[in-house]
Amino acid sequence: MSLLNHYAEVLDGLKKQGNFRQFKSNIQRGRYIEINQQNMLNLSSNDYLGLASNEQLREQFFDETPNSQRVMSSSSSRLLTGNFPEYEQLEQNLSQLFHGRSALLFNSGYHMNIGILPAICDGKTLVFADKLVHASIIDGIRLSSAKYVRYRHNDLQHLENLLESYHADESIQRIIVVTESIFSMDGDETNLRALVNLKHQYSKVMLYVDEAHAIGVRGQQGLGCAEEYDVIDDIDFLVGTFGKALASVGGYLICHEIIRDYLINTMRPLIFSTAQPPISMAWTQFILKHVTTMQTERKHLQSMSKQLIDQVKQKGFNCPSTSQIVPVIIGDSQETVEKAQYLQQAGFYIMPVRPPTVPKGSSRLRICLNTHVKDEDLAQLVKLL
Numbered sequence: 547m548s549l550l551n552h553y554a555e556v557l558d559g560l561k562k563q564g565n566f567r568q569f570k571s572n573i574q575r576g577r578y579i580e581i582n583q584q585n586m587l588n589l590s591s592n593d594y595l596g597l598a599s600n601e602q603l604r605e606q607f608f609d610e611t612p613n614s615q616r617v618m619s620s621s622s623s624r625l626l627t628g629n630f631p632e633y634e635q636l637e638q639n640l641s642q643l644f645h646g647r648s649a650l651l652f653n654s655g656y657h658m659n660i661g662i663l664p665a666i667c668d669g670k671t672l673v674f675a676d677k678l679v680h681a682s683i684i685d686g687i688r689l690s691s692a693k694y695v696r697y698r699h700n701d702l703q704h705l706e707n708l709l710e711s712y713h714a715d716e717s718i719q720r721i722i723v724v725t726e727s728i729f730s731m732d733g734d735e736t737n738l739r740a741l742v743n744l745k746h747q748y749s750k751v752m753l754y755v756d757e758a759h760a761i762g763v764r765g766q767q768g769l770g771c772a773e774e775y776d777v778i779d780d781i782d783f784l785v786g787t788f789g790k791a792l793a794s795v796g797g798y799l800i801c802h803e804i805i806r807d808y809l810i811n812t813m814r815p816l817i818f819s820t821a822q823p824p825i826s827m828a829w830t831q832f833i834l835k836h837v838t839t840m841q842t843e844r845k846h847l848q849s850m851s852k853q854l855i856d857q858v859k860q861k862g863f864n865c866p867s868t869s870q871i872v873p874v875i876i877g878d879s880q881e882t883v884e885k886a887q888y889l890q891q892a893g894f895y896i897m898p899v900r901p902p903t904v905p906k907g908s909s910r911l912r913i914c915l916n917t918h919v920k921d922e923d924l925a926q927l928v929k930l931l
């Protein structure tokens with residue numbers, strides 16, 4: 547027992563702070579999720595376009611896909627025998643959508659961020675990262691040999707000051723600025739146009755932008771904020787995940803073909819991990835085609851989000867969001883947990899988000915809207931807040 551005591555004490559500490567986490571079994575039916583025999587409207591999923599829960603679409607996919615193409619394992623990395631045609635088709639499709647730039651696929655968004663950053667950084671690389679970037683990006687930077695500095699969240703003036711201070715340093719060959727377009731916890735967004743303008747003023751700067759929460763939901767064809775603000779060609783590393791609005795699994799990078807070749811030769815999680823099953827690639831391709839036509843759903847999601855954000859602010863809460871991720875910032879962890887329990891009992895599955903996922907003192911309810919949510923659901927929810 548003595549060797550386990552240490553871990554048990556850590557867990558006790560988490561319990562005392564209200565920060566202890568556990569898996570919960572759940573059953574999902576359409577827009578609802580059932581936990582402990584309680585059926586609730588699911589407001590915690592990243593299935594923003596309601597595609598993962600769309601059974602009709604799934605049926606259509608399997609009808610169109612003969613058993614010979616339902617390959618459930620790639621059995622190796624793509625550099626060995628795992629490079630099935632489904633991979634190349636999806637990459638070609640992405641490349642067409644993203645102005646002919648190169649595309650490269652990864653097993654997950656997490657793999658992507660912890661793999662690309664160490665591969666492209668060396669001792670002569672400086673990384674500037676937004677203070678609130680996702681854990682996978684932080685881990686990627688930490689695994690690299692780059693020096694790094696965090697700039698204040700969404701503060702491009704602070705970033706510019708840092709560029710002024712460091713850009714002339716001759717020991718630095720390149721500066722990689724890393725950010726998300728829509729931020730996962732605050733739901734606010736980077737001004738991509740301003741960021742791109744800034745990049746063009748400094749010759750050593752490359753941009754790395756994670757569109758995990760924007761792919762599918764922003765832009766005319768759902769290609770993300772980069773499409774919406776017409777900067778697809780200006781972002782050196784444009785990355786995202788298929789696990790959220792795209793109702794599948796995996797990560798992607800849009801880049802120059804030199805970068806693609808470079809990563810295939812140097813990126814460890816790409817070289818040393820079995821590639822996703824080909825059927826997952828076929829499904830992603832199927833969904834992607836569908837997503838490019840979902841303008842109406844995107845507009846609906848956006849107007850619903852605006853409405854909820856306004857109402858949350860009217861209730862006196864701090865809410866920085868401009869997207870479908872709507873945080874209601876409460877502050878204290880225990881209070882946030884209790885409020886979430888109250889809303890769950892009332893039939894809304896909203897989860898509390900606490901440190902270390904968010905900074906201390908900024909515990910919050912995180913509401914994730916999706917296209918299945920109705921106006922009357924929101925009216926009732928706002929009353930309960």
Ligand SMILES: *Cc1c(COP(=O)(O)O)cnc(C)c1O
Nearest residue numbers: 654655656680730756758787789
């Ligand atoms: C979810 C997320 C990831 C991880 O993507 P997965 O495909 O779930 O591994 C990476 N970056 C950001 C910003 C995310 O929100």
